[in-house]
Amino acid sequence: MLVREATDDDLPAIGPFFREIVADGETYAFPEDLDDAGVRAWWFAPAPGRTVVAVDDDGTVLGTAKMGPNRPGRGSHVGTASFMVSPAARGRGVGRALAEHVVACHLEQGYDGIQFSAVVETNTGAVALWRSLGFEVLATVPGAFDPRRHGKVGLHVMFLPLR
Amino acid sequence: MLVREATDDDLPAIGPFFREIVADGETYAFPEDLDDAGVRAWWFAPAPGRTVVAVDDDGTVLGTAKMGPNRPGRGSHVGTASFMVSPAARGRGVGRALAEHVVACHLEQGYDGIQFSAVVETNTGAVALWRSLGFEVLATVPGAFDPRRHGKVGLHVMFLPLR
Numbered sequence: 001m002l003v004r005e006a007t008d009d010d011l012p013a014i015g016p017f018f019r020e021i022v023a024d025g026e027t028y029a030f031p032e033d034l035d036d037a038g039v040r041a042w043w044f045a046p047a048p049g050r051t052v053v054a055v056d057d058d059g060t061v062l063g064t065a066k067m068g069p070n071r072p073g074r075g076s077h078v079g080t081a082s083f084m085v086s087p088a089a090r091g092r093g094v095g096r097a098l099a100e101h102v103v104a105c106h107l108e109q110g111y112d113g114i115q116f117s118a119v120v121e122t123n124t125g126a127v128a129l130w131r132s133l134g135f136e137v138l139a140t141v142p143g144a145f146d147p148r149r150h151g152k153v154g155l156h157v158m159f160l161p162l163r
Numbered sequence: 164m165l166v167r168e169a170t171d172d173d174l175p176a177i178g179p180f181f182r183e184i185v186a187d188g189e190t191y192a193f194p195e196d197l198d199d200a201g202v203r204a205w206w207f208a209p210a211p212g213r214t215v216v217a218v219d220d221d222g223t224v225l226g227t228a229k230m231g232p233n234r235p236g237r238g239s240h241v242g243t244a245s246f247m248v249s250p251a252a253r254g255r256g257v258g259r260a261l262a263e264h265v266v267a268c269h270l271e272q273g274y275d276g277i278q279f280s281a282v283v284e285t286n287t288g289a290v291a292l293w294r295s296l297g298f299e300v301l302a303t304v305p306g307a308f309d310p311r312r313h314g315k316v317g318l319h320v321m322f323l324p325l326r
Contacts, residue, residue, distance in 0.1 A: 022236070025237060028236070028237070029234040029235060029236045029237045029238030029239070030235060030236050031235045031236055032236055070307070071192040071281060071307075072192060072193060072194045073185070073191070073192045073193050073194055073195055074188060074191070074192045074308055074309045074310065074311075075192030075281065075307055075308055075309070075318070076192070077309055077315075078304070078306075078307045112306055112307075112315075113304075113305075113306070113307075115304055115307065117280065118234060118238065138302035138303070138304060138320070139301035139302030139320055140301070141241070141276075141278055141301060141320070141322055142276075142322070142324065143241075143275055143276070144233070144234075144238055144241045144275075144276075144278065145237055145238055146237045146238070146240055147237065148237075152240075152275075155238070157301070157302055157304070157320055159304055159305070161305065
């Protein structure tokens with residue numbers, strides 16, 4: 001598996017699983033029904049942010065991550081990131097590979113830490129992965145996510161100090 | 164003091180104190196040096212968000228607030244807001260008037276709660292005001308704000324449940 005910079009040529013591969021994951025309604029408070037141009041606007045991070053894809057040996061896109069400063073100006077020394085793994089590629093370590101890449105990028109770029117502001121508390125696989133990388137849950141905003149299939153759940157604010 | 168909808172005609176009044184407060188560097192992780200068009204893009208919230216101004220009897224703009232959903236999609240039932248009081252109008256209850264207006268708007272619109280994601284912990288006046296309205300500090304992201312005049316300080320995540 002290779003993690004490389006995403007390009008516009010990856011949009012036709014990203015778009016379908018991006019829409020599938022958002023429509024599934026259990027993990028992301030993102031706009032629904034974005035077309036590929038909308039996915040590009042939402043997911044492709046302007047510099048100094050970056051968007052990457054994980055691809056297999058055939059070049060198939062398995063997942064994607066975006067990263068960049070969590071805030072502008074006097075908050076830009078803390079980074080943030082978001083991750084999407086194609087449902088067809090689950091269980092192959094794609095999320096972990098993307099996450100390790102993102103942490104390494106933040107270290108290289110001298111960030112003080114990484115903040116995730118909206119990790120759905122019932123997304124236990126993701127929460128366990130972030131914890132295994134050293135992230136801690138700082139707080140849980142009660143009921144801040146409205147899943148498609150059950151009652152409202154909290155959004156974790158998670159943080160990994162890098163220095 | 165009246166709190167009313169902001170219009171483009173208020174930009175020449177908002178712009179100078181917006182830039183002064185951001186450049187002062189103690190309270191907001193916002194982009195610096197925005198011109199009035201940049202302030203408009205950053206501060207004037209698209210529907211269903213709103214931007215309001217507090218004005219005195221002469222029509223002088225004393226402060227402004229923006230509000231709207233904290234997240235799109237499945238997070239849009241929690242609101243958020245930001246506030247700016249003109250330094251020339253401090254100590255006159257402008258922040259409180261704006262905050263009470265914002266809470267009333269959120270109640271009217273049926274939000275579940277209000278989240279502030281980046282309250283600078285050393286901005287003790289603001290923290291005390293939010294606490295007096297019922298907000299609680301859920302967490303403090305360590306060192307996430309880099310003030311102009313001293314070392315890095317935390318950003319509070321504050322929350323007010325509305326139902």
